[in-house]
Amino acid sequence: MNANMSTPRADVLQGTLDLLILKTLEVLGAQHGFGIARRIEQISADVLALNQGTLYPALLRLEQQGLIDSEWGTSSNNRRARFYSLTRKGRARLAAEIEQWQRVSGAVNSIVDEPGQAPARG
């Protein structure tokens, strides 16, 4: 087994991929698929494992919804690559998604953080 695999990695939660892509594009600006995948893994300190191939159907879906745009350009090492960027509608959606995520995760956290009952004394 590979050395990297020694730390346990979590799969990206269902439904949060869109949020991660949009946020990454907001931070990095126009970026290609590889860049997005790399960034998500890096920022999460390699905790989130991304099945990188699944990124592309998600990108197509976001583009169909008008949340992102794409354009062919040249990568830093001079190869042809497709660059995705946020649209205005995408920014608005991102804000809404973040708010939603914070509400839900906050609620989950407050349930998880609740102290348990002290064990009954015999």
Added chain:
Amino acid sequence: MRALLARLRDLFRRPAIRRAFDEEMSFHLAELERLNRARGMSGEDARVAARREFGNVLSAREDLRARAGFPAWDEFLADCRYAVRSLRRRPWLSVSVVLILALGLGAAATVHGLVDAVFLRPLPVPHPEELQAVTGAGPDGQDLDRLSRGTVRRLEAALPEKSVAAYGSANRVVMRISTPTAVSGKIRLVTGGFFPTLGVAMSAGRELAPSDDSAGAPAVAVASAAWARKNFGTPEAAVGREISLNQTPVTIVGVLPPAFHDVAVGEGTELWLATALQLKLRLYGNSSESVGDDRPNDPDWNREERISWLQILVRVRAGDPVAAALQRAWEPERDDLIRSEDDTQGRERLRHRAWQLAPAPGGQSGLRNSFRTTSRLLGGVVAVMLALVCSNVSGLLLVRAMARHREIGVRLALGAGSWRVVRLGLMEALLLGALGAVAGLILAGWLLPVAAHLLLPGEDLVVGIDSHSIALMALLAVGCAGASALAPSVWISRLEPLRALTGSRGLGRAPVRLGRILVMVQFGIAVALVAFATAMGRELQRTLAADPGFNREHVVTAIFDPVSAGYDEQRVFPLLDRLQGAALGVPGVDGIGFSYSGILAGSQWSSGINVRDPGALIHQRSVQHDAVLSGFFGVVGTPLLLGRDFALSDQADSRRVAVVNASFARLFFGDRNPIGQSFGYDIHASKDDWVIVGVVADMHVNKVRGEAPPLYFTPVAQSGGVVPQFLAVRFSGPEGAVVTGLRDALTRVEPGLDFTGWKTLEQRINENLRGTVVSTQLAGIFGGCAVLLAGAGVAGALGYLVVLRQRELAMRIAIGAEPSQLFRGVVADALRLSILGGVFGVAAAWLVPRIPVVREVLAAEPGFFPTIAAAGIALATALLAGSIPARRAARTDPLQILKAE
């Protein structure tokens, strides 16, 4: 929404999307590999690791494909492709199903086309849904729809502008366009508000305006597009032309758009003129005239309250107080009519007469009433036909599904859900339905003009397949396909894959029984249809053989209009003398007679009369009336039963005399001798009363079928100024030569008169019965089709049974059964089916005419013998159809079958 559109767009960009993904992927993999190498991996390890991190390429591709487009659509396309493939595997079965469907759907589209043209289509004007017709009920419950010009004027004043469109009946006129030869034209008088209210945009020139409809205004007309094209080439060329109508010069000022045919469907008016021209053009169309003792009626119908001659369409917009305005506008007409009525009951009836508004987006039409019965009959026939088609196709599809049990078993065993398999069957049925609908539409496009010509001869109708027909056809095709796929689907859904794979057809006898029931139902319907067709044929035969009350052979008749041509009652007698002289000079002519309404000429005249005899059975009644010249009965061959015929001595100044028919005598006097009895218009005896001097046989003057109406005749000279419009000529020798000679001779002496409708009485009888003849022929054709379909059903169902029982048959032959025994067995099966179906059909033939709705429509009721004969025909068909699978059973080769097992 936007996302959906983008998906739809991407559906057509799938190859480009895939290429872009492949390029992105190779970039992505290269970058990953570079990264891995930078982390210190070797070339091969770096590449493998990159692939692993990227994940499953195929599933990413599949996901992309699903995102670009719609998976359901892909599945639908796949189902379609599969259905096409499997239909092509058995082309003959597919073709016969499509043909059977086309037959039923084509018949449905044809009938719908006729119904649409006559009943449903709105007038081609803006907002036809706002149009409402003014209608009322008469004393005997008959529909009334005519009001006086005064009432129309008052209604116009009470309602907003462009709300009231009133018009008279279509009239024949004598028309001269550029040559001195007269032709017959069809015109209609309308109020000045007619075209502005309807909102018809002229295709050339201007419309008739309210200013054209005033006394003394120049005589102008608007022409139909067809008339303008026929006579002047283009609409523009017609505008400004002067023509002559009934000797009056008239200028064409406008031409209607081609889509606007008439306000009454089928009538095809050629020229439209203002009502103010009624007197000038001497137009006396359909009207209801009331005559009082207090004053004579004004000859100008525009100034006379007592003549009701205009039908009214009102454009009702929200909030218009139309009903109240209508009642107020009618009151002066009503009060004047009451003054003319000397009967208390009649006055009371008038006081309570109320007028209503009925939605009339398609205008008003008498054709609708006369076509209603036929259309219902046709609708019923089509419904039966569709039921028959569905059960037949259902049987064929069931047989087909069962023949494919092994393939279906494999599909089910491989994990296809039974819904999925059923859906494939449904898809095949839908595909067949779509093909059937297309073929049906093609059939209807060809059949519709023929049917319109046969069923509605002489009507100016716009028939064709429009979007409505196509929508209906789609609906019916889906319905038929769905209904037909039902039985096979049920069978498939209950099939067990393992048993199907081993060759067992599963489910035992249930589907077989279902197939047999379907065949039986078809036989039943076929027997009932054939029984009805033969009953109708016999009724028609009886009608044709019955005595119409006149001699149908060697009498030729024609219609002419002396009043329109400028002859008044004084000048008409010399005219008739001249015509008589000219006609008698033609070789072969034996005699000529004249009357006002004539025989089977589409014209009727009724008057309310009071019989003076205190012992009469009835004292007052509205009775049909005709005015004839002496000698008329002899020419048409109506026998005199009692008393005398009219004589030349019965003149305007001599005692008024009448001849009545036998029904009239029976109605008023029972068995007593009516000679010497008198009757008149007034409620009390007066000097104008007629004395009955003769009784003639009953004549079917209005229609050939049914009872002859009570009828009285008066001499033209004593009939209050009516002028004969019908002539009858008795001839010997060849008809063609006599008619040509007559036309030439009459036109030579009177070039200003147009004689139309040259027909022998025999032809008039046949024309009058045309509807019945066509219905009978249709019933016969449908009955024949039904028998054929049922026969095909028997052959199919039994053929399948033979295949099903192959093993058993082979076994029986192997142990010594004779092939002829097997043959007899299958034929006996066919017989059993057809006998049961026949019993069902005989029951239907007895029951159906007893349903009240059907009784109104059907003239004939199948008798005992026609029904039995129909059952016999069905039996023979079953034997014939059953012998095909029976022969196959007899040819079973035991060695081959048993070896295959």
